[in-house]
Amino acid sequence: MAGGREYSxxxxxxxxxxxxxxxxxxxxxxxxxxTDIALAEDNQKKLDRLWTRAEQAxxxxxxxxxxxxxxxxxxxxxALARLISKLA
Numbered sequence: 579m580a581g582g583r584e585y586s587x588x589x590x591x592x593x594x595x596x597x598x599x600x601x602x603x604x605x606x607x608x609x610x611x612x613t614d615i616a617l618a619e620d621n622q623k624k625l626d627r628l629w630t631r632a633e634q635a636x637x638x639x640x641x642x643x644x645x646x647x648x649x650x651x652x653x654x655x656x657a658l659a660r661l662i663s664k665l666a
Contacts, residue, residue: 601639601665608635608662615655629653639665 585593596603611632618624629650636646641661649657 604635604639605662605665608632608658608665611635612655612659612662615658625653632658636661641665 611628615625615628615632618628633650636650637643639646641664646661649661
């Protein structure tokens with residue numbers, strides 16, 4: 579029972595397009611997170627969740643953790659935006 583899942587032709591195309599555009603999808607998601615961080619400056623609970631989401635998204639990118647970890651530690655939204663611009 580080691581058989582893999584069989585996908586139809588259209589399903590395979592959708593899956594391939596997703597992985598072809600994965601970096602763009604993550605860059606868009608991170609851009610939205612940066613915008614939300616800028617808008618939620620007074621709500622600490624929401625900021626904590628947003629920075630956690632940013633860490634999860636950055637861990638899926640091709641950027642090395644040594645580069646993005648200090649940005650998250652400082653919680654510098656401008657540095658995060660610069661980092662995302664390099665990804666896109």
